[in-house]
Amino acid sequence: MRLRHRGTQMKLNDYTVPPFLTISSISRPSAEVEFESSETASNLEILGNRNKETTITVKGMIRTGETVDKTWNTLTDIRDELMLHLYTDDDIAMTFSDEPDRIWYARFNGNYNPERINKRAAHVEWSFIVSKGKSKSTVNKTFQATKNSSGIWEFTIDNQGTAPVPIDYRIKLKKESGYIGLVSQYGAMQFGKVDELDSEIYKQNEILLNSPSFDAWQADTVNIQNSGNAINGSLKVTGNGDQPILVLDKVGSGTGWHGGVRTAEFKADSEGKKGSKNWYCYSEIAFEAWIHDQSGAITLCFYDKNKKSVFEFVIWKTTRDNYKTVVTWAGRSKVMQEITFDANNEGFNPFTADKGYFSIRKLGSEVQVHLFGKIYKDKDTSIENTEVVGCQVFIGQWGNRTVIDRNYISKLFFMKFIFEKTAVEKWRDVPNRFQPNREYYMNGSETKFYINNIPSLDDEIRGTQWFKAPPGETKVQLYVSDFSEIESATAEIREAFL
Known part of the structure; x- marks a missing residue:
């Protein structure tokens, strides 16, 4: 039997219930307000109120049949499909085609039991609990x-x-x-x-490098973060839509990591001084693997006037049978954090191309990294008074992989970099x-x-x-x-x- 949508359609999150369901009626709630009060001998004091839980009731019929894309041979087939969408740990975003601009956030009450008409059809009555008793618009x-x-x-x-x-x-x-x-x-x-207060010495933050176009980043020949990396490849500036990005151009070759680097020196602050002891960096990096057998790396290395690493931030993947990727950061004398995550789009990957933002703040010996929705704080006394004068980015590939193909990280690029010196002493009014x-x-x-x-x-x-x-x-x-x-x-x- 060919099934077609009749009447009102129901959507549960991103799932539109197929035409095996014909809805006969929908009972939507109107909010009830519950008051909290305190009664004394002389009066009644209203302390507060809240919306009571209300219920959406959907009545209709389910029947077996087929569409162009799928067939449901039995009522069990229908039940199995619906169970994937009715039983969830979180509220379901419910919409109905007769009110497409309203969303109800509710949970299925757990009573699925159909009233069988015959082996191919059954009456259903489902209830959903709306915890806050109200719906929301689908648009802002x-x-x-x-x-x-x-x-x-x-x-x-x-x-x-x-x-x-x-x-x-x-x-x-x-x-x-x-x-x-x-x-x-x-x-x-x-x-x-x-x-x-005006007319006093104050400390202000100053942006010393803002890289929307990466013009300030020049090709280099040595990887400051790891001199063992072979720098026989190159990087180039291209575009991701309207946004300039820095990507690997020529892979190079070697038995370990190989690729290209670019270096940017920070300008002097408004007082003419070069070097930042305390600083803040906001950056955006894309690192998305679309298949298991992909590898690649990107590093940011903040260096001092002698071109020695002060702080480094590294993302790398060499695994071939999963998406496991490592992000790590370190000072001069210690590794501060090493975190493993899946670099695909199914888990929580903070480095997707539409986001990828993180920040680094150095205050004396303390380094704060804002990533994965939290702030990581670590200390390295060896860099407490060390001033950074620039940053170098390395993008590369691993081992005998010498071309950009399906084995290279699908989306690996440098999107944004803002460096800010903190606590520059100035007179202000x-x-x-x-x-x-x-x-x-x-x-x-x-x-x-x-x-x-x-x-x-x-x-x-x-x-x-x-x-x-x-x-x-x-x-x-x-x-x-x-x-x-x-x-x-x-x-x-x-x-x-x-």
Whole structure:
């Protein structure tokens, strides 16, 4: 029997239930509110409220049959397929074709039992528990900030849902600012300090190298990180879409690692001094293996004025029967971390081509690496006062593999590199906590503040209230320092419905 979709269709996460299911009715919840109270002899005090659990009930019929792509010969075939999508550890994102702009996050109650009509058909009634009693829109709404009649940057957020929702903000600056503030009638959020002292010696961070095009990276002949690596290949700049990237061009040859290197020296700071004892680096690297039998490596080596390694960050893979890959980093006298992960797209690979970001911060003898969603802290006293003057990147292949083919890592390239010297001593008369050329992101759901995708929790001022946008129109005003300029500012919500 050829099956065709009739009536409303149901989708569970990315799985559209095939036409073996014909839905006869759907009972969607409307939120119930449960109040918590305290009763005394004289009055009743309402302490709070929360949305109660509600239920979605789907009734219909399942029947055996076939489509162009697949055949279900028995009711057991149907059950086995549905079990893969009904029983999950997490909430299921449910959508229905008659309300395609709404998502319900729910869990199957576990009662699948069909009421058999005959051996080829059965009535079903399934229940799903909606823990928060509300659905969400499938799309985000974005609002641009503009100057109001008083010259203040202002968002007008229009929430046409029926429940308060978190607000995300993305802000870019033309000129540095000491603080960022967001104010509405429902609360205020502040990051950084409104008042900072003028006319004093202060310490500021300065970007000494920003590599969107890799013009500053010059070909070299010696691998500083490991002199045993054969440098008889070369690197080249190419493109990944509109983004310039640095990749392996000529593989070279050797019994161990072989490939090419490029070196970039950091410019002097604004006081004319070269060398950075304390510094911060933000970088993006792609390292994706699409088949088991692929190998390759990339290293970043920060070196001193004598071209000796101070700190190195290495990603490499030589395994031939799995995706196991190693990322490691080390100071001058010790290996700080060595972590194994799968470099494919099925597990948690932090170096996918659409992400790949990580950061390194050196403060005296301490090195902090932000990777895998956490911050690793280690110390090496031998580099406490050592200044780095540049960085070298090596990209290479292993052993007798001398061409770029299916055995080379499918996506291995250097995407972005920003080096910042911290604590440059200067005289100042204005604050400069937040620099231009960065994205400042406030995640309302997480209540976290990010700079260039990296959490920056210390910038949030005590007393900040992460307010939500209730149904209707909400005005939110954006404030920065008087000497600052805003390049762009957007707010984003996803409407929810009780």
